[in-house]
Amino acid sequence: MSGTASQTPGQGAAIPEFKQIMGHPKPLWMLFMSEFWERFAFYGIRWAMVLYIVAQFHAGDPSGEKPASELYGAYLALVYAGAIFGGYVADKLIGFQRSILVGAVFMAVGLFMLTSPSQSLFNLGLATIIVGNGLFKPIISTMVGKLYATGDARRDSGFTIFYMGINIGAMIAPVITGILAKQIFGTEEAPHYQWVFISAGIGMLLSLVWFWFGRSQLKGIGLPPAGQEGLSRIAMVIGLGAVVGIPLFYTLLTIDATYLQYILMALFIVPAVMLLAEGFREGHVARDKVAALLIIFVFNVLFWMFFEQAGSSFTFLADKIVNREFGDWTFPLEWFQSVNSVAIITFAPIMAWMWVKMGKANPSIPRKFGLGLFFNGLAFLLLMVALSSMVDGNGKIPFWTLFMVYVIQSVGELCLSPIGLSMTTKLAPHRLAGMAMGCWFLSIAIGNNLAGIFAGRVSGSGGMTVESAHAGYTFGFWALAGAGVLLFVIAPLINKLMHGVK
The missing domain is CATH 1.20.1250.20 (MFS general substrate transporter like domains)
Structure with missing residues (x-):
């Protein structure tokens, strides 16, 4: 199918005419790279989190493995549970593009907070990541679907390409973060885990920058509805995330599993x-x-x-x-x-x-x-x-x-x-x-x-x-x-x- 505009059944909205790259709309590749860096950040910390918790907050004592595993499980659980609210925020309040941008900021801030030697601030960082992930992860995937008409035969192929971005980011992240923690800034015996979180935070910033400069390619897809373009709604979402979301998820992270x-x-x-x-x-x-x-x-x-x-x-x-x-x-x-x-x-x-x-x-x-x-x-x-x-x-x-x-x-x-x-x-x-x-x-x-x-x-x-x-x-x-x-x-x-x- 060519890049000419077409109607998406059931939505009543025209698909903009996009320049095609390798047979797919150009914005797909921008979303691919934005997701690549977000997944780099997410999977980059996966291997180190429980090891860091035991080493930093339990003085390396094996008895710390149980609470470390429970905290990691709670974090993953709340990442998925938090994603439920992202769709409502994007649909009803600020639009898809702004939801992705705000979510990326929250996640980047949370990842850098993980470098703190205080477990309270570490947990606060996890809660901040959860809020950001809810605004980012389910929305960017939905954006891919909005590039194609419902009957477009290329839709499944487009999602497959996007899925490859997820897996390539997940594949290289542990390798790079491991080199930073164990070879450049630390050793095999004494890894500098903070550099895992720093590099993940940088990866999230790259995702933010990539989407910020590339979002013009979307030609209006994902913008807030008419009459809702003001910044007050963004301020409200940020405020609710900071005042309600982060404390809520912090509490859920710290209660008994x-x-x-x-x-x-x-x-x-x-x-x-x-x-x-x-x-x-x-x-x-x-x-x-x-x-x-x-x-x-x-x-x-x-x-x-x-x-x-x-x-x-x-x-x-x-x-x-x-x-x-x-x-x-x-x-x-x-x-x-x-x-x-x-x-x-x-x-x-x-x-x-x-x-x-x-x-x-x-x-x-x-x-x-x-x-x-x-x-x-x-x-x-x-x-x-x-x-x-x-x-x-x-x-x-x-x-x-x-x-x-x-x-x-x-x-x-x-x-x-x-x-x-x-x-x-x-x-x-x-x-x-x-x-x-x-x-x-x-x-x-x-x-x-x-x-x-x-x-x-x-x-x-x-x-x-x-x-x-x-x-x-x-x-x-x-x-x-x-x-x-x-x-x-x-x-x-x-x-x-x-x-x-x-």
Whole structure:
């Protein structure tokens, strides 16, 4: 399709005529780079956060692993929960472009605050990042969709290119931040973790600058509605974020992880009940679709609970129990965080081709979710075997085992994650599609907080050992395998409830 203006059905707004680069609207590449630097910032701190918390706030004592894992899990959970409010702010108050810019400023400020030696200021920095992420992350993804008419065949390809920006940023971030912390400003034995947060903050500033100068390419897409162009609304959003959002998320970060879990579950139950009520109102077909959606959300929680060990318990495992020695060279701990992105970039096109090639044998949505659980469980089975029969005389397991855990989990992610958002839009009642999407993000948030709680249990009060890791990961395997089997068994029932949705 050419770059001529066209109508987007259901929106009534014309798509501007864009210059085309490599067959796609020019603004796509600007959004690609803005997201690249934001993901660089987000994933750049992932490997270092729990290690820094233990080293800085617990004097390196292994007993700090449990609270570090719980704080990390709460942070991830609230990043997803906070994103629910971003759409409202962008739609009703300041427009998409301004939401992205304000969110980028909040995130940059929060990342630089993480360098503080005070845990209170560190937690305040995390709360600031959460506010900024809610204004930035869901909005920039939506902007990509606004570059194409609804029927434009290039839309999926455009999102694929954008998704590559996410994964390339995530792939290189741990490598660069690790070099800064361990080779330039610190050593392997004494990393200068503050430079991880400084470089992530710089990355976020680059994202801000890139979007600031590139937003003119959007030709009005994402601007505030007529009559709402004044700066007063921006001041109001910044004020609410600073006076309400940051203190709220700071409080949620610092309460007991179990209490946070109750709060997240309560937040999930309210819209879930509203979705069911709307389903009953619309008729038995809509009711059944909502029931199918909520059943799958439960399994989604379990998937992310174990998948998100990557930034917590797997980091401690790599640091203490994995043999990373190759002669005179040691595989950098932080490089494990890049394996997921490399695997996604490698396997995503293969699996996309495979689903198409399978034709009528292509698994249903519930069974793809089941496959995601099985692959996640297979990764834990590998760890279970390694920790029971591959431990060497130094108390270490082979390097390849943890490396393959990240690869296997990535395959599971590709079975489950890409179809989650699409499934939600297809099964949700039309009047509450946004609320259904909020439930999807809340299910991930609940899983992420549970991930922190589980990682804390794996480490225990005295820090991770071979025995504690084996016990925890054995539980993970059986939980995932059991859930996968159950989902495969009830898949025909769920498919019936979905009424033909594929």
